Amino acid sequence: MPFAEINGQRVHYEDSGGEGLALVFSHGILMDHEMFAAQQELAGEYRVIIWDARGHGLTESDGKPFSYWDAARDCLGLLDHLGVDQAALVGVAQGGFTAMRAALLAPDRIVALALVSTLTGDESPRAQTFYGQLFGRWIAEGPIDELTTVFAALTINEPEQSARWVAKWRERDPELVAEPATCLLERDDISERLRQIRCPAVVLYGTADPLFGAEDAEELSEALRYCVGVVPIEGGSHASPLTHPEQVNAALSYFLSEI
Template structure:
């Protein structure tokens, strides 16, 4: 668990402990931005946002780790993205956050949309980054997206059997995620940092099982296309031109489906990778600050 991570208890899934990081004591006079991290990462994904004095000075920043990620644990051993969305809302309750904007990277984007669907009176706006609102569909692949089934299935199969207490996540898994999320231009120090974070998060049989369920969720999730017209809050979708997982064409298709939103806009980030909040924090932070300032 990252030294910057705290936990808060919520009732969902038989009782859960949600990993989080906040940038300051909650200031009710400021808007709050909840940030939801990408597949198998932790709140550490949002270190650039916490370090941005303009963004962190204008809003309360609160990063929440979904089920299967970081320090988040539950009594029940299985979970979905809907569970993470509901647990995030309960974490907001426990931390005294009544309303918030939600920024989500990759899978965090569809968790953000689920939060807006579950609690439209509490979510003031969503900022999906490098995401898709589809399931891993043939249509998404026709729009130039990756084959998520092909990417995930070998890991789902490899993680099926119980392991001993000395098991740790293979470095090959970590490197594959980092490569898909950030391309090949990753520094040795950055790679070493994340390898260590993953080793701390996914150890023993419990770690193996959480990692497998995370991977099953990514591969087998339900799409949101039939629900997006019920999102009422403003939506700003940021997408990088160098995203090799979900295409710009897929983002263009997705943003058009927010027909009931107060405002829905797609902003293209030149050179942006899939984990856009990490690859292009300056563009993301500036856009988030402008969005929150406009709609708070």
Template sequence: MPYANVNGQTIFFEDTGGSAPAVIFSHGFLLDHEMFAAQVEALGSQFRCVAFDQRGFGRTMANGAPFTYWDSAQDLLGLMRHLEIERATLVGLSQGGFLSMRAALMAPGHVNGLVLISTRAGLDTEEQNNNFRLLDKEWSQNGSANAQQMLSKLLIADDRYAPAWVDKWRSMGKDRLTLPINALISRDDLTPRLGEISVPTLVIHGTDDIAIDVSHGRQLAAGIANAELVEIQGAGHAPPMTHAAESNHALLRFLRGLANAA
């Protein structure tokens, strides 16, 4: 199986390979690389697609030490070095967007463009953070059993796709969420640094996202100088899965524009 030992982690990834322009996909909280299956299928003949599992999710286990999204951004950059990818377009959903923005701030010379989906630069409210703490406590005691209905509504919002993820959550250990939740609630506010992001950026956000309201996507697009916003009507938090055709259309148009400008 494809694993990379980078930044003190053993990272699971899938790579379509080849010499085409690289696109690296970073998934959202409680998801994994498989959430981008429709994008890899649509783009794989034209782009080198890399999708990986972040610390604590999918087949990547956290190494037991606390981490931040800056550390996760280093994981992504380390994976690029491991795969000998000099430059890539970074596609991140939710927490995948958190780390993709940080990677772009840390290593702008290695980033061709950003696609930020269902994400934000700012922080959650204290009430939201307390809800994450309660989720951590509940999960550590009972696993996903009492939380999966709420989580599927919040993160997936589509009964066609939710059962597969509920099955994944059932198989996760009771100790798997503490470190990722700590990273989530302790992250720093990137809003003051959005002006430092100069690469072309596409912001995709569903109008019915109840996890991260579409207003945050609008703020991202307004704060990044070279950004455009695509709102997907009726989509919740995971449009690459639930609204794959609309997401792929916007993504392909953006990526082809980057390739033509190179």
């Protein structure tokens, strides 16, 4: 099981290897590398790299506060560790926040962005309050049914996958949620900087996603100077690479072949 010492963290990753374009997948909050199991099918054409962000999965974090800029530097550090000069990044929700910042930090290294369920700027005040309460209770009370059922319905909304991820959440120390939640809720707004991103981009959204819809996707697309458009994933959830991988994989393949 491969790990890399990066920026004081012991980062877990998986790398298919190969000579194709490196395609790096970054997961959403409370998820991990396993949400991209079906994207391994792209390894015949691309070098597929998946990793666990700080506070998630098998990555061993130092427990200190961090930002998505730190996560972006972790992602770039992983490329350094693997000897990858240039890569395309695929980010889901918070993974998209990381990917956009990596593109701003290293414009010559990031050749394409695929952003899934990723907001342009801050959460709304209502969302801030909702997530603050949910994560606060999660840390204090643990992943009780009331909380895991709500979060799974909002992000996955597919019975078999939801049950599997709820089981995973119940096995993890709830205190590990604290720093990722703080990072999410206190992130800086980079919406005014998005036009500085120089690489081609595409925005994907699930049509059944209660958290991120067509208007959000169009807003992000318009903010990105070189975005080629918006791709709806029919029936897709917030975590559409997990629940609707065939559509997502096809959209990624088409986007990357076109650019």
